[in-house]
Amino acid sequence: MAAARLPSRLRLPDQPMLRHLVLCAGALVLFYVLTVNLSSYHNYQVGLIALFAMVIAGLSVLTGINGQISLGHGAFMAVGAYTFALVQEHVTLPLALELLAAVAASAVLGLVVGIPATRLRGPYLAGMTLILALGLPQLADKYNSVFGGDEGLHPSQLVAPGAVDPNRWFAWITVLVAVIVVALLANLVRSHFGRAMRAVRDNEVAAMLAGIHVGRTKVLAFVVSAGCAGLAGAFLALSGGVVTTGDFPLSLSIYLVAAMVLGGAGSLVGPWWGAIAIVYLPQWSTSISSDFGLGSAVAANLALVIFGLVLIIVMMLAPTGVQGGVRWLARRLLAARFPRPPAAAGVTAVAGFPEPPAPATPDMRTEQERTHP
């Protein structure tokens, strides 16, 4: 068999579970090497990248695998962050339980929003989540006795053991949790539920006829992704030691969608590329504007312009995003070095952006059915 020509060190186990474990272990080792070689400040940024990867990964599954979109995931991050801070303020619990509380709270909100929205198709959820992103911070401002108003809430930061740099400790914990989250999502995507999510994405009516509970699948997908956002929010609270409404503007939600699309919707490696863009792009755009003397108005808006362009250009020209490109490149390189049938590829492709399979038979639906699905 042609695949036997591959050097064994390049071949990943065929068992999905095992393969994910190997990949995760590799990622952790990579991050460990990275963090011990980086300065304290850059470690902090690695932590930020990891926490954004959590929320973007949840969004990626929601959009790329299930075909729904949330324009307001910043709101779920806010719920996670405030829940985490409030729990800390009022009771003393182990960190893991505090994080779980944040996940639970945002998941519940996801349920409340998801149930009515998922009775209908795409745009409703998008609009509803956009309202949340605009409305929730205002709620926190109004009830400032609970949520701390402009001062915000002040959760305690991580205490690093012994001589470990606090930022490095933060990076380790966050990366560990993010890798676990992504691994869990990867298993979810390959599970029975993952197949249901894809079936719903491709054709709701066909999924329903195949016995899939469409509404439940959509709500559950939304709840999972809201939970990921809540967890990321808790880590954001943990990172800064302060939670204010200013941390969750509409632009955060916008950046999340853009980062997800940039990385490649449906991919679980892509979110890491997206997270890097979220953490570094605003910095880069500020320094670029000052380098070119473009003035503060441009500096403040360049990131928005770039993310807007990213959304449009990626969607129009390369819907699989950066990770789609990386995968294509890797396949080309591998194919050049080890010619073999593509079906035996060692790296399984995670679904790119949903492109419904070309119908093998003529479209038999009537015009009305097609335009009013």
Next chain:
Amino acid sequence: MSHFVNLSLNGISSGMIYASVALGLVLVWRATRIINFAQGSMAMFSTYMAVTLLDRNLGYWEAFAVALAVGLALGAVVERTLIRPLQGKPELNPVIVTFGLFILLEGVAGAIFGVRSRGVPAAFSQSGLTIGHHRVSFSHFDLFVLGSVLALMVLMLVLFRATDVGLRMRASAFAPEMSRLVGVRVGRVLTLGWALASLAGSLAGLLVAPRSAFSPNYMDLILVYAFTAAVVGGLESPVGALVGGLLTGLVLSFVGGYLGSSLEPLGAAVILILVLSARPEGLFSRPAARQV
């Protein structure tokens, strides 16, 4: 009591504005099955054009007309360049593109005009009218809002119901393939639909500007309220957009007046949740046959 009356009047006035943007959303939805999240920022952009011209001492009505024309052209250009190439792609792709356009326009406007909010002159007095001996919070400008949005609605209705172009637009919305089979150039009709939608949005943008903190994101909330209005009205019918706009305007005005204005967005979310739970197809659209 007078508080209630004033809130009602304000609700009607804002409701007309939501209705205008909602009409734009409905037109685009009917034509292309897309929610145009850039509707608000496209209106913002054309209104900035008007404001820039006003700053250069152009007359108010000239600037007004220019903004509407810019809105019309912007809608057509967006449909041709960004939406048309995505035909036949998964339905989320064009939605994400409109979202990208939304932030792109806001970013560009912010870079050019700055993000600080500023005042915009109004065509008519904004101080309340006196009716009998009571001064109500309803101004000449509110009358202008009411009149111009109603005029737009009537014009659109006449266009749809009484002209050949309107017949083509309705046919293409309901059955694009069949329309092509009887010789309708559906592509042009879609472009026209987007242009008219953008025009309706621009009108709303011009009407909102004088009484808001005018900055690149001043249409964000208007867009989500209009979205609420459009969904309440069933997304399919221009009349639904009007009624949905008025309902949303009134409810949000009461929420803002009695509970605090920061609760208005959540009020919109609650309206949306309630309407979707009770009548998913909106309050004013004919229930469609179940498609299986």
Next chain:
Amino acid sequence: MLEVDGLTVSYGPVRALRGVSFAARPSTITAVLGANGAGKTTLLRAMTGLVRPQEGSVRFDDHELTGLPVEEVVRLGVAHVPEGRGVIDQLTVEENLRLGALWRKDKSDRKRALAETYDLFPPLAERRRRLGAALSGGERQMLAIGRALVSRPRVLLLDEPSLGLAPLVTAQLMALLAELTLLASLTVILVEQNARSALSVATWAVVINLGQVVVSDTAAAVGTDTGLRHHYLGF
């Protein structure tokens, strides 16, 4: 003259048409016959551009139709009445009919054509303000055909017009088609499963099986060939 030459259409891996060729002579009715799934509907859809053929061409007088957008094909005078469901439910009967002629410049003739169609199908005249959705199956079929006729087409492609019609109405329809070819010098391509009634009015007949032309001959020759009838036409 309408010529189809080597038309090949695939849906993904499935070949629906393989090199179909035939010619339809002016002012005649050409029946396209064959079993369910033979490719008759695909043939009509490829002729108007609703599906893109992989190979082959469709020529109408001096115009190459393949590659033209559907609406431009229609504007050359090729009207296509799709199977069963062409009526736009949300529009009234009159709007549906007006729509058919909207692309024609001559407004007064549009009016005349509308009036003629009402004369042709009196039930439609009685229901002009009704929505398309409120019509019966037979009325829908009349409306779809009427809408094609108000555009004063030179070629009329009809897909299973007898489907769901009572035998008497079908007979009337066939007689009407024959009349139109004579009076309005209309060229008709009639796709039918009901081969017997199609052959009764057609001059020419093309029999298709599994996407290929089995025979192309006069209707009389096809109708009297017992082997063909048994194998492909079911009567």
